[in-house]
Amino acid sequence: MVVQEARKWREVLMFLILSVFIWPVIASGFVATYGLAFWVYFILSGPPGPQ
Amino acid sequence: MSDTPPPRRGFWAWLTNNVWVRTATRPPVYLSLAFLTLGGFVAGVAFWGAFNTALEVANTETFCVGCHEMRDNVYQELQGTIHWTNPAGVRATCPDCHVPHPWTLKIARKMQASKEVWGKVFGIIDTREKFLALRPTLAAHEWARMSANRSAECRNCHNPLSMDLAKQSPQAASAHKAQLLTGEKSCIDCHKGIAHHLPETAKADEIEGFD
Numbered sequence: 001m002v003v004q005e006a007r008k009w010r011e012v013l014m015f016l017i018l019s020v021f022i023w024p025v026i027a028s029g030f031v032a033t034y035g036l037a038f039w040v041y042f043i044l045s046g047p048p049g050p051q
Numbered sequence: 052m053s054d055t056p057p058p059r060r061g062f063w064a065w066l067t068n069n070v071w072v073r074t075a076t077r078p079p080v081y082l083s084l085a086f087l088t089l090g091g092f093v094a095g096v097a098f099w100g101a102f103n104t105a106l107e108v109a110n111t112e113t114f115c116v117g118c119h120e121m122r123d124n125v126y127q128e129l130q131g132t133i134h135w136t137n138p139a140g141v142r143a144t145c146p147d148c149h150v151p152h153p154w155t156l157k158i159a160r161k162m163q164a165s166k167e168v169w170g171k172v173f174g175i176i177d178t179r180e181k182f183l184a185l186r187p188t189l190a191a192h193e194w195a196r197m198s199a200n201r202s203a204e205c206r207n208c209h210n211p212l213s214m215d216l217a218k219q220s221p222q223a224a225s226a227h228k229a230q231l232l233t234g235e236k237s238c239i240d241c242h243k244g245i246a247h248h249l250p251e252t253a254k255a256d257e258i259e260g261f262d
Contacts, residue, residue: 007074011081014075019090024094024098027098038162049201
């Protein structure tokens, strides 16, 4: 029973770590990489034209 | 010789045997699917809100002039212009002219700002003299950007088709008719130095694209 309690606690904590920290960091990093890629692209191709 | 392979060692073994990694990568025993999806949903909404709030905070004049490089130089110059005070009471703040609206271009501009953070950290323009020395370069970047997008940021507020040419000076009206309405030129191609001082003319003459 003690072991199961430990696992339950681990699952809840891991859920919080994933949802509050890890996925937001990955999502932000994804957006940052996206922006960086376009910056590099504009360096090579010149500034973008009208949208 | 045994049939079972020897236990793996090193980082990979440590990682796959780590109790937290195993907790994260295996189906939970105690948390229901309903709870997990709801939790993910709520966290997603919170993240989206926080992300956009942060993006908007970074798109305010207060944020832009948080660095003395901006506050003491270009911000002071803006305050003498028509884009600061005017009869209609409409003010153009930093991001109105310098941050594109389309999402991809906005994010790209936000990433470019990391170069400005770099400049701040290493004091690239931390004195008036350094700023004046770099002004032709900085201005040329922005002029090239605005010229390429046909002055998109100007056109977020100004529309050539809404211009009452009869109320413009004859010189302005004929120039707009001949070059703007024909699409030959866009705002920035003629209206440089309207919100900030121009680079010193001696240097400006050497700048490509300066008429």
